[in-house]
Each structure stands twice: as C-alpha cells, then as structure tokens.
Amino acid sequence: MHTNPKDLIPALDELGFVVEEELATVLFLLLQLEKPLLLEGPPGVGKTQVAYLLSRYLGHDLIRLQCYEGLDVNNAIYEWNYQKQLLAIKIHEQSDISEKEKEALIFSEEYLLKRPLLEAISSPKRKILLIDEIDRADEEFEAFLLELLSDFQISIPELGTIKAVERPIVILTSNRTRELSDALKRRCLYHWVNYPDRDKEIKIIQKHIPNIEAELAEQLADYVQQIRQLKLDKSPGIAETIDWARGIATLNGTDNAIYHSLACLLKSDHDIKLVSQEVFG
Numbered sequence: 001m002h003t004n005p006k007d008l009i010p011a012l013d014e015l016g017f018v019v020e021e022e023l024a025t026v027l028f029l030l031l032q033l034e035k036p037l038l039l040e041g042p043p044g045v046g047k048t049q050v051a052y053l054l055s056r057y058l059g060h061d062l063i064r065l066q067c068y069e070g071l072d073v074n075n076a077i078y079e080w081n082y083q084k085q086l087l088a089i090k091i092h093e094q095s096d097i098s099e100k101e102k103e104a105l106i107f108s109e110e111y112l113l114k115r116p117l118l119e120a121i122s123s124p125k126r127k128i129l130l131i132d133e134i135d136r137a138d139e140e141f142e143a144f145l146l147e148l149l150s151d152f153q154i155s156i157p158e159l160g161t162i163k164a165v166e167r168p169i170v171i172l173t174s175n176r177t178r179e180l181s182d183a184l185k186r187r188c189l190y191h192w193v194n195y196p197d198r199d200k201e202i203k204i205i206q207k208h209i210p211n212i213e214a215e216l217a218e219q220l221a222d223y224v225q226q227i228r229q230l231k232l233d234k235s236p237g238i239a240e241t242i243d244w245a246r247g248i249a250t251l252n253g254t255d256n257a258i259y260h261s262l263a264c265l266l267k268s269d270h271d272i273k274l275v276s277q278e279v280f281g
Contacts, residue, residue, distance in 0.1 A: 004028075017053045018196075018203045026191040027054070036149050036170035038134075038185065041193035044237015047173040050193075051130035054169060062128040063168070065116040067137040073144055077117045077154060085111050107158035117145075118154055121164040129168040134184075135177045142184050149187040198225050201241060208242045209249060220245055223258070224265070227275055233268040240265045 005021065005028035012019045019027075027050070030037045039047040055062040065076055073079075085106040092105065114122060120129040134142070148154055152164035172188065174180060196204060201221040206212060220241065228235045236244075247261035254260070259280050266272045 012053060012057060013207075015053060015056050016207055017049070018200055018207055020200065023050075023191060023193070026189055029189055030169065030171075033189070034167055034169070036172060036188045038172045038174065038180070038188040038190050039193050040174045040176050040190070042195065042235065042237075043175050044235070044239060045193045045195055046238050047193050048130065048132055051128055051132075051171040051173075054171070055128045058126075058128070058169070060126050060128050060169065062130060063116050063120045064130040064132055067131065067133045067135075067141070069136055069138065071137045071141050075115060076141065077115050077144065078156060079113050079115070080107070080158075081111045081113050109159070112156075112159075117148060118162070120168040120170075121148065121152055121154060122162060123168075124165050126166040127168045129170045131170065131172040133175060134172045135174040135180060139181060142181050146183055146187065149184065195228060195235070196238065198222065201225070201238075204238060205241065205245050209245050212245060212249065216248070217245070220248070220258070223279060226279060227265070230271075230274055230278055232266070232271045232274065234266075234271065236265045240267075 005025040008024040008028055009019055009021065012024070026037065029035075039050060041047055051062060051064075054060075088106050088111070097105075112118075116129070117131075120127045131145070134145075149170065152167050153161050155161050172184075198221050201224060202217050205217045205220060206214075209217075224236060224241050224244075244261060244265040247264035248257045251257040251261055259276070262272050262275060266275060
C-alpha cells in the first residue's frame with residue numbers, strides 16, 4: 001500500500017483514470033482511516049467510477065446498492081425467505097420441539113436473504129461497497145445507514161447485531177438533488193467532484209483514445225468546455241465526451257464529423273439545436 005497520496009496518482013493513471021492530487025489525497029485518507037467517503041457533484045463527472053477504480057486497484061470485489069425513491073430495508077439490507085420458512089414450519093409441525101425452538105429455527109441465518117449492505121459486512125473478504133445516488137433515497141433510509149457507517153454493524157431484531165467480519169471500503173455518491181442529513185455527513189469523508197477543466201479533459205480523452213491527434217483532443221475539450229456554459233437540459237459528462245471523441249473517430253474524418261456526431265454528446269433535441277446555433281452556427 002502506498003504511504004503518500006501522490007504515489008496513488010501514477011498507480012491509478014496506469015488503470016486508465018486521471019486523478020488530481022486533491023482526489024488522490026481523499027482516497028488515501030479513505031484507505032488509511034477506513035471511514036466512508038461521500039462523493040458529491042453533478043451527474044456524469046465520474047463519481048461512480050471512483051468505486052470501480054478502487055475495486056480494480058485493490059483487487060476487492062465491488063458490491064453496488066443503487067438507490068431510488070422508496071428503497072427500504074428489505075431491498076437494501078435483508079429480508080426473510082418466507083417460502084423457505086413456511087416449508088420449515090410445515091416440516092416441523094408434528095415434531096416435539098417447542099414453539100420457541102421452532103421460532104429460533106426459522107429465524108436463523110439459513111433463512112436470511114442478504115441484500116447488498118448485509119452482504120458487504122458479512123463477507124469474510126473485504127469488499128468495496130458502493131451506495132450509489134444516496135440522494136434518491138429518502139431520509140428514513142438514511143437513518144438505516146447510520147449504524148452501518150459509524151459502527152460497521154447491522155441490527156436484525158430476530159438475530160441481534162451482526163458486526164462486520166472485514167470492514168468494507170464504503171463510497172457513497174450523491175448528485176445533490178436534495179440535501180443529505182448532518183448525521184450522515186458526520187460519518188463520512190467528503191469530496192466534491194466537478195466537471196474537469198480543459199487540461200484534465202484533454203488528458204481523459206487521450207487516455208481513452210490513445211491514437212487521437214493532440215489537436216483534435218484539444219479542440220473537443222474546448223468545445224465541451226464552451227457547451228457546458230449553455231443552459232442545457234443535461235450538461236455532457238465525461239462519458240459523453242469520450243463517446244463524442246469515439247464517434248468522430250468512427251466517422252473517420254468525414255465532412256463535419258464533429259457536428260454530425262453531436263448525438264454522442266447531447267441527449268435532447270433542445271440541447272442539440274441550442275449547441276448547433278450557439279457553437280456551430
């Protein structure tokens with residue numbers, strides 16, 4: 001393991017990820033302090049990819065919980081296998097064991113269906129746990145998370161408290177569609193991920209399309225920087241920039257390839273018309 005945040009930069013660069021010193025530092029602290037990391041920022045800036053990057057870098061499997069409105073404990077933490085429990089009750093219906101023993105039997109780990117959060121802390125091997133777009137879930141679900149994020153344990157009424165065998169490395173992402181609770185933030189390291197500046201965007205394009213001409217990479221980065229200043233329905237993220245560069249390469253130098261491949265960059269008719277008029281008009 002590296003002993004200096006700056007040492008992470010070339011190591012992650014070899015995996016195809018352009019990381020500035022500020023992000024490298026917070027990732028270093030994440031690994032050293034074993035505290036969850038909350039990444040906030042606009043959609044498409046690569047927050048989710050940070051978790052996949054750490055998974056590749058450390059060689060740990062990644063478990064992802066995609067949050068959404070209405071997410072509850074049954075889908076995120078655990079639920080009981082009711083069909084298996086009913087079958088067990090039927091089998092032991094005529095047995096001599098007491099009702100208390102029957103209850104203890106069917107409320108054992110054998111009948112527990114582990115969802116991502118419980119799976120991550122009960123694994124004998126360390127995992128990367130990605131809690132993606134936590135701002136889409138409601139405040140009630142945030143309350144479920146507090147015990148996990150502070151003590152790396154989960155309480156199940158029928159079984160008691162299950163403590164982490166190996167603490168997972170936890171990354172939460174948020175597009176900031178709503179403000180997260182102070183209680184959740186206190187338990188996390190924090191980093192704001194913004195759209196890349198021109199120089200970083202050029203490096204990202206060149207990293208993903210090694211054969212691209214330097215002048216074209218610079219031109220695309222300049223266009224994207226300009227386009228993000230417009231009032232768009234959806235500003236293009238890093239993935240769209242890369243798709244655009246690949247689209248242009250696929251068109252292989254045909255006339256107006258940059259303009260005709262805008263469908264790779266923009267995701268609405270309004271945005272394409274606006275960019276056509278303001279940037280290419």
